Amino acid sequence: MLRLGRKLGIFPFRTVSKDSYSVRPVKPLDPPRDPNCLSAPRFSMSASDRTPEIGEFDTSHSIAVRRFNRTHGLIPPAVEDQDLQLQRCLKQLSQRQKCIDKYLYLSGLRNSNVHLFYRLTTKHIKDIAPLIYTPTVGDACLQWSHNYVQPEGLYLSYSDKGRVASVLHNWPHRVEITVVTDGSRILGLGDLGINGMGIPVGKLALYTACAGIRPEATLPLMLDLGTGNKELLEDPLYMGSRREKASAREELEFMDEVMIALNEKWPGIVVQFEDFKNPFPALERYQHKYTCFNDDIQGTGAVVLAGIINAVKKSGVPVKGQRAVFMGAGSAGVGVAKQIVAYFMREGLTEEQARECFWLVDTKGLVTNDRGDKLADHKIYFSRNDNAGKQYKTLAEVVDYVKPTILMGLSTMGGIFSPELLKKMADWNKRPIIFPLSNPSANSECTFEDAVKYTEGRALFASGSPFPPEVYEGQTLHPGQGNNMYVFPGIGLGTILSKSTVVTQSMIYASAEALSTALSPSEKSQGWLYPEIARIRDVSVIVAMGVIRAAEKAGVDRETRIEGMKDEELEKWVRSKMYDPSEETERVEKEVHSFFEDVAATKGGMRGSHL
Numbered sequence: 001m002l003r004l005g006r007k008l009g010i011f012p013f014r015t016v017s018k019d020s021y022s023v024r025p026v027k028p029l030d031p032p033r034d035p036n037c038l039s040a041p042r043f044s045m046s047a048s049d050r051t052p053e054i055g056e057f058d059t060s061h062s063i064a065v066r067r068f069n070r071t072h073g074l075i076p077p078a079v080e081d082q083d084l085q086l087q088r089c090l091k092q093l094s095q096r097q098k099c100i101d102k103y104l105y106l107s108g109l110r111n112s113n114v115h116l117f118y119r120l121t122t123k124h125i126k127d128i129a130p131l132i133y134t135p136t137v138g139d140a141c142l143q144w145s146h147n148y149v150q151p152e153g154l155y156l157s158y159s160d161k162g163r164v165a166s167v168l169h170n171w172p173h174r175v176e177i178t179v180v181t182d183g184s185r186i187l188g189l190g191d192l193g194i195n196g197m198g199i200p201v202g203k204l205a206l207y208t209a210c211a212g213i214r215p216e217a218t219l220p221l222m223l224d225l226g227t228g229n230k231e232l233l234e235d236p237l238y239m240g241s242r243r244e245k246a247s248a249r250e251e252l253e254f255m256d257e258v259m260i261a262l263n264e265k266w267p268g269i270v271v272q273f274e275d276f277k278n279p280f281p282a283l284e285r286y287q288h289k290y291t292c293f294n295d296d297i298q299g300t301g302a303v304v305l306a307g308i309i310n311a312v313k314k315s316g317v318p319v320k321g322q323r324a325v326f327m328g329a330g331s332a333g334v335g336v337a338k339q340i341v342a343y344f345m346r347e348g349l350t351e352e353q354a355r356e357c358f359w360l361v362d363t364k365g366l367v368t369n370d371r372g373d374k375l376a377d378h379k380i381y382f383s384r385n386d387n388a389g390k391q392y393k394t395l396a397e398v399v400d401y402v403k404p405t406i407l408m409g410l411s412t413m414g415g416i417f418s419p420e421l422l423k424k425m426a427d428w429n430k431r432p433i434i435f436p437l438s439n440p441s442a443n444s445e446c447t448f449e450d451a452v453k454y455t456e457g458r459a460l461f462a463s464g465s466p467f468p469p470e471v472y473e474g475q476t477l478h479p480g481q482g483n484n485m486y487v488f489p490g491i492g493l494g495t496i497l498s499k500s501t502v503v504t505q506s507m508i509y510a511s512a513e514a515l516s517t518a519l520s521p522s523e524k525s526q527g528w529l530y531p532e533i534a535r536i537r538d539v540s541v542i543v544a545m546g547v548i549r550a551a552e553k554a555g556v557d558r559e560t561r562i563e564g565m566k567d568e569e570l571e572k573w574v575r576s577k578m579y580d581p582s583e584e585t586e587r588v589e590k591e592v593h594s595f596f597e598d599v600a601a602t603k604g605g606m607r608g609s610h611l
Contacts, residue, residue: 051070052069052070052071052074054111054112054113054114055113055114055115056069056071057071057074057075057112057113058075058113058115058116058585059075059076059078059079059080059085060079060080060081060082060085060116060585061079061585061588061589062079062589063077063079064589064592064593065588065589065592068592082116082119082582082585085116085119086119086120086123086124089109089116089120090120090124092105093105093106099130099131099135099136099139100136100139100140100143100147102131102136103131103132103136103137103139103140104140104147106120106121106128106131106132107149107152107201108149110205111150111152114215115581115584115585116581117581118208118209118215118579118581119581119582121205121209122209122537122580122581122582123582125209125210125533125534125536126532126533126534128209129206129209129485129533130465130466132202132205132206133202133203133205133206133485134187134439134440134464134465134483135439135440135441135442135465135466137187137198137199137202138186138187138188138189138439138440140198140202141186141187141189141192141195141196141197141198141199142189142192142195143195144192144194144195144196144197144198144239145194145195145235145237145238145239145240146237148239152197152201152220153197153200153201153219153220153221153222154167154168154170154171154219154220154221154222155194155197155222155224156168156221156222156223156224156258157224157225157241158224158225158226158241158243158246158250158254159241161253161254161257162257164254164257164258164261165261165264165265168261168262168265169265171219173216173217173219174216174217174266175217175218175219175265175266175269176213176214176217176218176266176269176270176496177204177207177213177217177218177219177269177270177271177272177492177496178200178204178218178219178220178221178262178269178270178271178272179199179200179203179204179207179218179219179220179221179272179274180200180221180222180223180258180271180272180273180274181196181197181199181200181221181222181223181273181274181275181276182196182222182223182224182225182251182275182276182277183195183196183197183199183222183223183224183227183240183275184196184225184227184228184245184275184276184277185275185276185277186199186275187199187275187412187439187440187443188412188438188439188440188443190229191227191228191229191232191245191277192227192229192232193224193226193227193229193232193238193240194222194224194227194238194239194240194241195232195238195240196222196275197220197222199274199275200220200221200222200274201220203220203272203274203295203488204218204219204220206485206488206489207488207489207492207493208579209536210485210489210490210536210537210539210540211489211490211492211493211537211540211544211578212493212537212540212577212578212579212580213489213492213493213496213578213579214579215579223254223255223258224240224241225245225246225250225251225254226240226241226243226244226245226246227240227244227245228244228245248278248281252281252282252285255282255285255286259271259286259289259290259292263290268291268499268501269291270291270292270492270495270496270503271286271290271291271292271293272292272293272294272295272488272492273292273293273294273295273296274294274295274296275296276294276296278331279294279296279297279331280297280331280377280378282294283297283298287502287503288502289502290502291495291500291501291502291503292502292503293491293503293508294335295484295488296331296332296335297331297332297334297335298335298339298503298505298508299484299487299488299491299508300332300335300336300410300437300484301332301335301336301337301338301339301340301508301512302339302487302491302508302509302511302512302515303482303483303484303486303487303512303515304336304339304340304408304435304437304462304482305336305339305340305342305343305509305512305516306486306487306512306513306515306516306530307435307462307480307482307516307529307530308340308343308406308433308435309343309512309513309516310516310519310529310530311406311431311433311460311462311529312433314431314460314527314529315405315429315430315431315433315460316430316431317405317429318347319343319344319347319348319349319354319357320348320349320353321405322344322357322405322406323357323359323402323403323404323405323406324337324340324357324358324359324404324405324406324407324408325359325361325395325398325399325402325404325406325407325408326358326359326360326361326408326409326410327361327395327407327408327409327410327411327413327416327417327445328360328361328362328408328409328410328411328412328413328438329360329361329362329367329379329382330362330410331378332410332437333360333408333410333411334360334378334379334381334382336408336410336437337358337360337382338381339508339509339512340354340358341354341355341357341358342354342505342509343512344357355381355382356386358382359382359384359398359402359404360379360382360383361392361395361398362379364393365391365392365393365394365397365398366384366387366391366392366393366397366398366401367379367382367383367384368383368384368385368387368391369383369384369385370385370387370389370391371391395416395421396418396420396421399421399424399425400424403424403428404425404428405428405429405432405433406433406434406435407421407425407432407433407434407435408435408437409435409436409437409438409444409445409446410437410438411438411445412438412439412443413438413443413445414438414442414443414444414445415445415446416445416446417434417436417445417446417450417451418446419450419453419454422434422446422450422451422454422455422459423454423455425455425459426454426455426456426458426459429458430458431458431459431460432455432458432459432460433459433460434446434451434455434459434460434461435461435462435463435482436451436463436464437462437463437464437482438464439464439465440465441465441466441467444463444464444465444467447467448461448463448467448468448470448477448479449467449470451479452470452472452477453472456472457472457473457475457477460480460529461479461480461529462479462480462481462482462529462530463479463480463481463482464481464482464483465481465483466479466481466483467479467481478526478528480528480529480530481530481533482529482530483530483533485533485536486515486530486531486536486539486543487511487512487515487543489536489540489543490511490514490515490539490540490541490542490543490544490546490547491503491507491508491511491543491544491547493540493543493544493547493574493578494507494511494543494544494545494546494547494548494551495507495547495551497544497548497559497562497574497577498547498548498551498552498556498557498558498559498562499557499558499559500551500556500557500558501556501558502556504550504551504554504556506550506553506554507547507550507551507554509550510546510547510549510550511543511546511547513546514542514543514545514546514547515530515531515539515542515543517542518531518535518538518539518542518543519531520532520535537578541571541574541575541578544574545567545570545571545574548562548570548574561573
C-alpha cells in the first residue's frame, strides 16, 4: 500500500500503516489543483496519528466517507440529507430569541461544519445575512472580547512590527482575499479596538455566501494598533493590546510591512480595507501598487450609485436638475458623492457642473470655503463658495436653502431626517429620493415607515440596514437596501478571477453600472431600486462580469483564459469557479470512491471500492 500510495503521489509522509489512513484536503503549502483557489481542494493521504478536520464531521457523509475520513463513530450513525440538516439548524435558530444569540450559534456552526453553515446561509441569505453582518454584527463587536470562544481570524499587533511575515506564516491556508481593519471606526460605534474583528469575519462570510469564494481562501485580519477607547483599556476582559492608539506615521509604517508581507506570502492577494477612522492614506498609498480597495469609500459609493442611477431614472428629473444634500461629510459620504459625480459626467455634465449639484453637511453645518474652520482634505472638493458669506449651521437650514431632490444620509445620526424634512421633500418633488444609509438600524437617519408616511408613499427609498415592507393605501411597498453586499462580493470575485494587478476606479464604477442592470422584469415593474437579496449569487455574477470586463479594458488583468470570451461564455466560466456548498458532499463522495477505484485498478485491475 505504501509503494502504491507513493506511486499515485498521495502519501506525503514517509511511513503509513496498511490499514490506518485518512483522506483530507491538501495542506496550504501543497500546490492547488487549479492556480485559482476558488476551485475545490484535492485530497491527500496523511499519517494515522492525525485527526480529522473539524469540517469533516458532516452528517450528510455516507458511512464509506466517514470510514475514509476516520469520523465513523464520532458522529451519530444516521446519514442525513441536506434539507434535514437545514431543518435542524432553522429550528435551533428559532429557539434563540436575541439576535446576538443567533449570531453566536451561527458562529459556532461555521467553525464546526463550514459547508453546512454556508448551505444554510446561501439558501436563506435574506434571513441569515442580517444575523452574520449588519445590523447584528454591531452588537457582536461590542461584546467580542466578552463572548470570545475560538480563533476566527489573524491578529497582527504593533508589537509584531519587524516580525509580521513570521506571524502570517501561522495562518494554515492559501489565501486569495483578506479583509483588513484596525477597529478604529466600526460602523457607527467608534473605536472598538480588536473587538472590531467581527467586521472582517462577517464580511468574508458574505464573500463566500454571495460570490462563491471558497471559505479557506479568505483571511479575516485585525491590525491591533492600540485603542483610544478608555473604557476598553480599563475592561479586564478586553483582549487587545493595552496601549494608546498608534500615531498616523506609526500606522503607515506598520501598514507598509503588512502589505509587503501579505503579497510576499500570497502574491496577488486582494486586500479590502474596512472601517479605518481615516481610510484615505492607506488607499492613496497602495491602490496603484497592490490589488486593493476600500469598501467604505469605493464599495459604498458603488452600491449607492447603482441605486441613484435607477432612482434618477424613476424620478423623471434629469441629472442637470438634481440637487443632492448629504448629511455626513466623512470618508463614506465623500466617496459616494464622487461616484455620483462620475455618473453625472457620463450623462453629459462637465465636472464643475456635476460637482455643483452637491451640498455636504457635517456637524458644523454646510461645508463652505469661508466657514472659518480648517476643512479636512477630503471635504475640500465639495466645499461651496457660492453661499455669499452666509453660513447654514443645521441640516434643516441647508434643506430650506437648497430644496433638494436627493436627501442622502451617512451621518450615523439616527432620526435626523425628521417628519418635517420628509414632508418638505414631498412638497418639492413628485418622487423624492431619500437614502438614509447609516448602519446599524438605530443609526439610520429615518425609517422606511416614516419615509412612506410623510411622503405619501412617493419616496424613492434605500437604506443601509434592512426595514420591513409597508402598506400604503392598500399597496405593499418594499424598501430598497443599499447594502454593500450587492457589490463587494462581486468586486472581489471579478478581481480574483481576472487576476488583476490593481483595482481601478473604472472597475469600481463598472460594479455599480452592472448592479443597476441586475433588476429582473418583475422587480422593475414593482419600482425596486435594488434586486431581491435572495438572488444575490446571480447578482454577484453580473457584478463580477462587469468588473472583469473593466479590468480587461484597463489592461490590468492577467487571466489569459478569458481572452475573447463572449458574455455567455464568460458567465458560464465565472459560475464554474464559484464554491457551491450544496455540492460539497457529492464532491467528497465522488473523490473517495474514485480514489479506491484507482487503488483497486492499480493493484490488479479490480474495480470498485472495498468500502
